[in-house]
Amino acid sequence: MIHVNLARGFRGGERQTILLIQALAGADGIERQTLVCKPSSPLRDELAGTPDLKFTNARHQLAGHWHAGKADVVHAHEAKAVHWAWLHRKLFQTPYIITRRVDTPIKPKLSNKAFYRNAHYCVAISSAIAQEISTLTFQKIPIIPSAFTPVSPNPNVVKELRDGYSERFIVGHVGALVDRHKGQRVLLEAARQFQVTRPEVLFVFFGRGEDEQILRQESASLSNVLWMGFKPNIGDYLPMLDLFAFPSRNEGLGSVLLDVMNAKVPIIASDVGGIPDIVKHKKTGILVPPNNSEKLVEGLEALINNEQLRSTLSINAFKQLERFSPDAMMEAYLFLYRTT
Structure with missing residues (x-):
């Protein structure tokens, strides 16, 4: 299982990446996880100590493929990760899943159509995003909303x-x-x-x-x-x-x-x-x-x-x-x- 998040900073999508990786740790059928991210990514500190999780450096979409290696599935968590997942499929024939978290229009370029139509699943976190994705692919769009963890305030x-x-x-x-x-x-x-x-x-x-x-x-x-x-x-x-x-x-x-x-x-x-x-x-x-x-x-x-x-x-x-x-x-x- 390979997760990819090449974001520089830390926003809602990165928080959701963390929650999912932590929830998957030890889940049936998930023996190990790899996170492909930038060397300076805040995700590294947030996920330090997560069982059976390996980190792979990737400063851009062309990096980290051989070090990450083969897996059953690649999960792209943000836009640059989509490019990485598509290329990894070309190199290793690994199926990939995309999660799109923003409702901004996706440019109808041939490359974007290729990225989304070659994904095994394109997941939206809301119905508005599902509608946007539907302009690029003909498959059904699963909707999986974001999660949160209750925090007791000080x-x-x-x-x-x-x-x-x-x-x-x-x-x-x-x-x-x-x-x-x-x-x-x-x-x-x-x-x-x-x-x-x-x-x-x-x-x-x-x-x-x-x-x-x-x-x-x-x-x-x-x-x-x-x-x-x-x-x-x-x-x-x-x-x-x-x-x-x-x-x-x-x-x-x-x-x-x-x-x-x-x-x-x-x-x-x-x-x-x-x-x-x-x-x-x-x-x-x-x-x-x-x-x-x-x-x-x-x-x-x-x-x-x-x-x-x-x-x-x-x-x-x-x-x-x-x-x-x-x-x-x-x-x-x-x-x-x-x-x-």
Whole structure:
């Protein structure tokens, strides 16, 4: 079993790679696993000590093939890994599986069609991504959603933060600070309006990314905006929130929403990409149109003014988390591996 993830950094896809490899360790039929990744990949530290796991260096798609050797199946976890898996099949006749986690359009190039049509399975983490993949291949697209592991928050962190803002209603956001993807400017526009109409509402942003500096500059005049930076232990911070806002412009699934649900924090999010696969409107959260600050403001106002609705949504959301466990994800992939 060979996993391939050639990403440089660490985002949701890398977290899911880790959860799957850990869940597969010791599973019936999985004798050993190999992870092909960059020498500097954060995955190495995160997976150190995982039983029967070997690492193979690959700085690019052409590297690491001979060292990884033959296997029963190759699993490509991100875009560059798809190229690697296709080439490995040419070299060793090894079947491969692709998991696509983003809903951005796939360019209809001949090479992309070859990569996807030669895969034994193309897996999507949401229905929106399955629809995108279907433009390149004629096969049925299995949908296997992302998983998460419940984390018990540090009560001292929660208490310290809440004590510091005891008079404020806190609306939080977690995500890479890349506005074209996560839509932080939409939430900042809402904050701009609330600074006048509801000054008790505090907007707290967690994360880092290429737009961090410009977003900080654009919000410098907003006294109701707080930038917290990246927190590896985000589960310690989510319980401080009264409400979670996720105004993404596009989203493969939005797996951080699962952590928010586990913290029993109500959610308002964009009706885009794979988000509706997790957030059911008026049942497990509130959905609003993407790129629309006015509708976001309306939704925020409705939730802030209705404590009972916030409670109902968060309880319903928490109840659905069992289907997003690492074991559920692992079993779904095991079925695909065994039928490849």
